[in-house]
Amino acid sequence: MAGSTDHRAAQRADLLRFAQGSACQGGFGYLDDAGRLDPSEPMPLYVACRMTHVFSLGLLAGEPPAEGGPDRTELARLAQHGVQALSQGPLHDARSGGWFAAMEPGGSPEGAKAAYAHAFVVLAATSALAAGVPGAQLLLDMALDVMESHFWDEETGTVVEQWDSAWTTLDDYRGVNANMHTVEAFLAAGDVTGDSTWHTRAGRIAERVVALARGNQWRIPEHFTADWRSLLDYNREMPADAFRPFGATVGHGMEWARLLIAVDETLGEDAPEGLVEAAVALNDRAIADGWAADGEDGFIYTTDWDGTPVVRARMHWVVAEAICTATVLHRLTGEQRYATDLQRWWDYADTFLIDHALGSWHHELDPENRPASGTWSGKPDVYHAYQAALMADVPTTPSFATALAAGREQPTS
Incomplete structure (x- = not known):
């Protein structure tokens, strides 16, 4: 049955089998639909980090490999390859510090330094450190230093968005997407280092986003000026942008819901008030606006600010996050409706998204649930899908890698 213990384990193994094809000189590259490197695509920093993170999780889990998939020795090699590439490879800016957003096919760097991708450097380093990968501690120290020095804004309790390559010019744009992945990274950093500063900062970001969403009928504004004034019409002319789409991003409502619960559990009595209630409201709004809306x-x-559908394509990561959030909410509340949702999301994924012939998940479907490439081409990484297949087998907190390293497993369903 889709979503069962055996199904999830098989998914994890096959996702690792598919992902191993991304290894290349300098890191991990962009995969096409069949799991081959696509030489026409850049090598994005976030993909290199996500693959390092997932291979580290696979190493920690220690599960039997799929046929043709990486065994424990190979997973260790792949995770080590990722750490070395991020520490010493072309994506790392050895002169100015930090990491380039991508390497272009011709070998030149895309010079911007973005908080979104740097958050994934932190996440990759935390998972590799938990897995005992050599060099991971140094990588994490480097990444946290960059986050502290260039991205964290103590006054607002958020991260800024993007600098030029020399760290001289800061973009005026502020974004919630980068802050969301920073929450994930800071929770993981606090877990693996024992430094509660990172947990507290995750809580500050979460508190701001809850206030923004509460004031907007639980549809999260994503785009802001430098002084955090909302830009509700931002990218109206490019509504299907992969990272900064116009309107409310349905999947982010559910992704934030899961992260808010993790922040609440991590901080305990020091957590901002109302995080669990906000998580329920965000999840409810996302499902009401987004599921079968057409x-x-x-x-x-995405939807407009009144819930009207805007971009009707179906993205794989949205269902993956819906699976994670339903798992966490059912675990927290025991309410049957979340178990029902969880099975529905897994059945949908198994029917339409999981590529049973070639592996991994189709990254985008059209409104009729056929594979499409309007926003995403190929299958560049397995981060969202792997975490969806893992969520029921680890606790909500601590973060994935720390939980696996400690051997703490939840009862599976």
């Missing part, structure tokens, strides 16, 4: 099963990508 009559076909699946979550649409």
Whole structure:
């Protein structure tokens, strides 16, 4: 059955089998639909980090490999390859510090230094450190230093968005997406280092986003000026942008819901008030606005601020996050409706998203649930899908790698 213990384990093994094809000189590259490196695509920093993170999780889990998939020795090699590439490879800016957003196919760096991708450097380093990968501690120290020096804004309790390559010019844009992944990274950093500063900062970001969403009918504004004034019309002319789409991003409502619960559990009595209630409201709004909004099963990508569908394509990561959030909410509340949702999301993924022939998940479907490439081409990484297949087998907190390293497993369903 889709979503069962055996199904999840098989998914994890096959995702690792598919992902191993991304290894290349300098890091991990962009995969096409069949799991081959696509030489026409850049090598994005976030992909290199996500693959390092996932291979580290696979190493920690120690599960039997899929046929043709990496065994424990190979997973250790792949995780080590990721750490070395991020520490010493072309994505790392040895002169100015930090990491380039991507390496272009011709070998030149894309010079911007973005908080979104740097958050994934932190996440990759924490997972590699938990897995005992040599060099991971140094990588994490480097990454946290960059976050502290260039991205963390103590006054606002958020991260800024993007600098030029020399760290001389800061972009005026502020974004919630980068802050969301920073929450994930800071929770993981606090878990693996024992330094509660990172947990507290995750809580400060979460508190701000809850206030923004509460004031907007639980549809999260994503785009802001430098002084955090909302830009509700931002990218109206490019509504299907992969990272900064216009309107409310349905999947982020559910992704934030899971992270808010993790922040609440991590901080305990020091957590900002109302995080669990906000998580429930965000999840409810996302499902009401996004699921089968045009009559076909699946979550649409975005809506206008009144809930009207805007981009009706279905993105794989949205369902993966819906699976994670339903798992966490059911674990927390025991309410049957979350178990029902969880099975529905897994059944949908198994029917439409999981590529049973070639492996991994189709990254995008059209409104009729056919594979598409309007926003995403190929299958560049397995981060969202792997975490969806892992969520039921680890606690909500601590973060994935720390939980696996400690051997703490939840009862599976």
